[in-house]
Amino acid sequence: MKTLKKFFLGLLILLIAMAIIAFFLPREVHVERTASIQAPAKVVFNQVNNLRSWDKWAVWNQMDPDMKVDYKNRGIGKGAAYSWESENPNLGAGTMTITESVPYDSIATTMNFMEEGLSTGYFLFEESGQTTTVTWAFDTDLGYNPIARWMGLLFDSMIGPDFEQGLQNLKIVAETIVQEKRPVVELVNLPAFDFVSIRQTIELEDVSEQMGINYGQLINFINQNDLAMTNMPYAIYHKIDGNLIDLECGIPVNSKVEAQENIQTGTMPAKTYAAADHFGSYDHLEQTHSFIQKWIQNNELQLAGSPMEQYLTDPQKEPDESKWVTAIYYPVN
Known part of the structure; x- marks a missing residue:
């Protein structure tokens, strides 16, 4: 019995000592x-x-x-x-x-x-x-x-x-x-910006040629109205119906002006986008578009508008297609 008492007493002393030491840990x-x-x-x-x-x-x-x-x-x-x-x-x-x-x-x-x-x-x-x-x-x-x-x-x-x-x-x-050179998709918040644009329905095979014409007209409009570009040109694909595309070509500018003939003006509201950069030729843009679309679905987000491409590289200044960068944006909720 004395041995048992000594054991419990020793255990109690040990526990008390450990509790005291704990406050110094x-x-x-x-x-x-x-x-x-x-x-x-x-x-x-x-x-x-x-x-x-x-x-x-x-x-x-x-x-x-x-x-x-x-x-x-x-x-x-x-x-x-x-x-x-x-x-x-x-x-x-x-x-x-x-x-x-x-x-x-x-x-x-x-x-x-x-x-x-x-x-x-x-x-x-x-x-x-x-x-x-x-x-x-x-x-x-x-x-x-x-x-x-x-x-x-x-x-x-x-x-x-x-x-x-x-x-x-x-x-x-x-x-x-x-x-594997996979796109990196992320959520980005783009602030509101003023723009000038041309929107029209064109046939798929005419897209490249018509975009060149449209951006030329927009640059002339910007120069005539003493505006300044604030970012690189973009294109919004509002609707694709078979061989027809409802396409809007736009350029961000530093202020709003009155619209003129086929040129629209306005302010793009701030939005949240699922975005990724595409590197290389425009011929393979669809691959990055598909990757973003799948990412949106996997992350349980909802589309909130039409996709937008912004052309960060000027092909006239950089002839090497492998160096072209295109930012692709999908508005989401």
């Missing part, structure tokens, strides 16, 4: 890992900024294929979130939210693990040449819970390997996109 925990990825920051950033893409690289998202996931605010960019529920005890239930998103530079997140409490995280993207260095970090406040503070000593060894594997998976995903 770090209250805040920081876990951080870094990886170098052979891809532009834009490519890597968008794999993190789109929460649906986490299934492709984040270790936790791959642990339970039956995990229930619900995306909020499109699941993309600042304010986007997803909640999860899993029977896997290592996953449980919780919510993750993107609290800040600075394109190609940084992303901040919060994670609410329900009974586990709230933590914060961030990603930093630093591009140098053809390489992007990605830093993934996790921070949490353990409060005054002595058990949590002891567990905090193990966080780096518990969470760090998942970060390392996740970054390795992210590296594979991003580098594959570059190797």
Whole structure:
């Protein structure tokens, strides 16, 4: 009996000692890992900024294929979130939210693990040449819970390997996109702008020739009215009906003027677009259009208008088609 009493007394003293020592252990925990990825920051950033893409690289998202996931605010960019529920005890239930998103530079997140409490995280993207260095970090406040503070000593060894594997998976995903020359689709918000344009229905085989004529007329109109271009020319494909295209050719300008004959003027309202750049000849534009359309469907967005192409390279100044860049925009809700 005395031996048993001594045992419990010793155990009590040990527990008290551990509780006291716990208050001298770090209250805040920081876990951080870094990886170098052979891809532009834009490519890597968008794999993190789109929460649906986490299934492709984040270790936790791959642990339970039956995990229930619900995306909020499109699941993309600042304010986007997803909640999860899993029977896997290592996953449980919780919510993750993107609290800040600075394109190609940084992303901040919060994670609410329900009974586990709230933590914060961030990603930093630093591009140098053809390489992007990605830093993934996790921070949490353990409060005054002595058990949590002891567990905090193990966080780096518990969470760090998942970060390392996740970054390795992210590296594979991003580098594959570059190797396969896949378009990078992202949500962009274009501000309102004034424009001059010509809209007409033309036959498909006449598109290239008619666009050249239309832009020539618009340039003359701009010069005659002392206007200035504020961005590169664009074309909106309002409707395609068999061999006929309802096409609008436009140029952004610095102010509004009165319309004249077949030339329209006005202000394009600010909109949110699913956008991607097409590199190379106009002959293959349809491939990028199809890629964007599929991306919109996969991300459960709704079209809110007609697609627009903006020609960022002037073919008259750059004869090499491989260097041509065309921005393609699909307005979405």
